[in-house]
Amino acid sequence: MNGTQFWLVRHGETEWNANRRLQGWLDIPLSAVGVRQAEQLAEYLQSPAFDVSIDAIASSDLSRAFETARIAAGHLGLQVRASRDLRERCYGIYEGRDWTALDALRAGQGGVDFRDPQQAVEKGESLHAFSVRISGAFEALAQQYKGQRVLVFSHGGVIDIAWRKTHGISLGAARPDPILNTSINHFSIDEANNWAMIDWGRIGHLETSALDDVL
Template sequence: MTNATRFWLIRHGETQWNAERRLQGWLDIPLNTVGLEQARRVSSHLQSADFDVDIDVVISSDLGRAYETARIAAAHLPLPIMRDKQLRERCYGIYEGRDWAMLEGEQVGSHYVNFRDPAQEVEDGETLPEFATRIARAFERLAQEHPGRNVLVFSHGGVIDIAWRQAAGVGLSAPRNGPILNASINCLAIDIDRKWHLLDWGLGSHLHAPALDDVL
């Protein structure tokens, strides 16, 4: 993996809508108290001996819940946080704000909801293939812009799901092998010829460790 760009991809901390299982999409829902604490625990982990990586670049989705997680978690790094709209969550259009589990099988607008169908139309939103294409292109562009560097990215559950599928070679209709936890850390690499490599996934032990404020 010569000149491969390594990405440490972190999901934003919890919001109240996460706790209520409501689709957020492009709506700018802030972190709740739990999410703020999760961001502090990510910060503690990134400053600990367990994380021995020299980060070169910090990038965040432009949505507030991701950017606020980045602002707290990466405050110790002498680096600006670059915002990238292409790293936003999937746009769920008219479904945003609804309980995703309650939507299944319901008619919303002109469509019946079937999230198991990758081609499911989303009124005023993105289909899953459209979203997946946007995310793959965003990461491959970042790999070309920052070859051989260590990039810390703060984004969303759907974005991390697509990155995992790209790196693991898993199709959009296949089930995922586990949840994507808020403030979990995931690692992948993309080399100069746009080949993806899955390095580590679903790291969450830092969420149960004391934050720096708890041990000082």
């Protein structure tokens, strides 16, 4: 297969994930559930079911992603390269608020629509700016690790952007499926920066009980 291949993993669960609070750039640690998910992922990555020789590991520098990488990929013996460019979208003044309150705000007068690509976010990023950052980060990695296999640990919003790039879907379109904690998403980027989906949303390594909370 031509190009650089990526296995992009969402971090394990945090208490704020479970309580539906907006994290963004706030550095929220893994919960006990998130640690267990990362351990389950490690078991899978060490099993015969994952028969891939990984060349490099990159991660968001936020602890929920970096700690997931440390737990899940420590057996590979590779340095985890932390990057601010792989962070979740910055939601500025809205970080820390619960989604119910944000939904009410969006429906009211003067509300903010986070799915509008050009919507300005005070002290944060528009969806368009976030998309440009994430696209650039992965295309830079594709050049740095040309033709190699890269394991990346990041965030739900980052995976959403990668999903749109690999499917050619606009930023404003609805996404039909959730992005689950520690799900694995496999795609490639070739030398012309063409993105191609290979396999998406793999969650077979998670225990059934962990899925019951989100499905």
